[in-house]
Amino acid sequence: MTPPGVGDQIPHLSFQDLEGATVSLDHWFGRPLILVFLRHPG
């Protein structure tokens, strides 16, 4: 599957917050966002 690129709508994504609760990325929409995907905490 080809990943989304510039101009595409980002897919619906869910994560856990650091308390373990499920949160949707949509929660932060309404402002532009920089999503930083980390490698590992080294």
Next chain:
Amino acid sequence: MRHKYSEIRAAGGDVIAIGFAPIEMLRKQTEELDLPYPFLHDPDRTAYRTLGLGRATWWQVYGPATWWTYARLLLRGHRLRRTEVDGGQLGGDIVVDADGRITLARASRTPTDRPPVAELLAALRGGPGSATG
């Protein structure tokens, strides 16, 4: 990123960091770094796969470019630590507008490949983005 956070907020944007390491490690890292922005957990790396964030080769992870980067960090006073998480998983940076439309997509090609913050800020402000695989 943290040192540019006020500029990002002034531009009306925000930052979300996402990691896949065990949540205890992420909590500790957040506390140690005193990050001002949210830190989310993607334990099974669904988002990494969905967004096309790939894997590094053995040579990329353990080759001279990585050692050079770590040497420079040590010289600047950074503290390195052993990690037991998957060192082959690559990161990346995605910028979306207020409606969730992607304005920049950069999947790291090597462990140290990250775009300059200025490039992320330009995409955040609606400037030209770039898509690389």
